[in-house]
Amino acid sequence: MARWQPNAPERLSKAALELFAERGYENTTVIDIAERAGLTKSTFFRHFQDKREVLFGSGTLAGLITEAVAAAPEAAGPLEAVTAAMDAVGQAAFTPERREFGTLRRAVIDANPELREREALKGLALTAALADALERRGIPGLTARVAAELGALAMTLAHERWSDGGDFGECARQALAEVLAAVPAFAAIPR
Amino acid sequence: MARWQPNAPERLSKAALELFAERGYENTTVIDIAERAGLTKSTFFRHFQDKREVLFGSGTLAGLITEAVAAAPEAAGPLEAVTAAMDAVGQAAFTPERREFGTLRRAVIDANPELREREALKGLALTAALADALERRGIPGLTARVAAELGALAMTLAHERWSDGGDFGECARQALAEVLAAVPAFAAIPR
Numbered sequence A, B: 001m002a003r004w005q006p007n008a009p010e011r012l013s014k015a016a017l018e019l020f021a022e023r024g025y026e027n028t029t030v031i032d033i034a035e036r037a038g039l040t041k042s043t044f045f046r047h048f049q050d051k052r053e054v055l056f057g058s059g060t061l062a063g064l065i066t067e068a069v070a071a072a073p074e075a076a077g078p079l080e081a082v083t084a085a086m087d088a089v090g091q092a093a094f095t096p097e098r099r100e101f102g103t104l105r106r107a108v109i110d111a112n113p114e115l116r117e118r119e120a121l122k123g124l125a126l127t128a129a130l131a132d133a134l135e136r137r138g139i140p141g142l143t144a145r146v147a148a149e150l151g152a153l154a155m156t157l158a159h160e161r162w163s164d165g166g167d168f169g170e171c172a173r174q175a176l177a178e179v180l181a182a183v184p185a186f187a188a189i190p191r
Helices: A008-023 A030-037 A041-047 A060-071 A078-092 A096-110 A113-136 A141-163 A168-187 B008-023 B030-036 B041-047 B060-071 B078-092 B096-110 B113-136 B141-163 B168-187
Strands: none
Touching (some): A008 A041, A060 A078, A078 A141, A078 A168, A078 B168, A096 A113, A096 A141, A113 A141, A113 B113, A141 A168, A141 B141, A168 B078, A168 B141, A168 B168, B008 B030, B008 B041, B030 B041, B078 B113, B078 B141, B078 B168, B096 B141, B113 B141, B141 B168
């Protein structure tokens, strides 16, 4: 009898992470994860398509980014829209309370090629979501793609710094400023 | 009895591409590919680790990029080093003779999620190889990463234009100039 399970996705992600860290990704089954979370296998599959997916939410970050970019003030340029997306991600996903989970998640992913592969694809999907959202604001396609690539690089750097204890939003603004400052160092023709 | 097979990797890639296009990726086996190429299954596995890999060379592009960046003149800055990598890729892999193969390959990859996944990961590996090679020239880490991301975006655009009939090296230089010109449009604070 299916009942509503409060916070089922969070409980499943937390249980999965614990098990992956304790006994390894390969040695953990979906049934193990559901049991540890006090839920059933069918609840697991209502929220995640497979074992790999359990550490990657359900498209939440891409949705957050898309909404935040769309909700930025009409007069906002691409830089402000990207900053709004970074703030939204920081407030919803990379909070101080999630730091411990995030650090353990990082270690588990780094230790497993299948998880690294999924992580890489999720990163590409986020970059594409950001570029698409910027284009829907009327930003020309190439500017949107450049903005999304540089914004994604800034978020990757910010994630590392947030893991070490910083505020994600502040780290992301700082990292984006550094990324933009590095462009002339790349583009300059040496004498 | 293993004999030296001239151009075995090229013959296998060509045979695989034909079969994927004719009957679909899912309906093609490694044995089918080897037979079509007039080679054996064991020759296939000497060159490629699995069926997906047959359309992605054997790390050749990453090697080309690494060598070209290392071989750029000592006085060359990051922009010249990235340009050298783009030229090397164009001369070795994206020649006019390979355009037909490249266009068919693109269509086969776009039609299959597993191949798109592998393609995405190969792209990330190339970007990482470019960043690493730039760092080994003494270019600061962040500048190297920014250069690699923007260079990779330019190569993606150049690949599309090369498919449509352009010269890869010229298209890549042009695309990189456009990418760099788009940065201020992103970075500008709106009034």
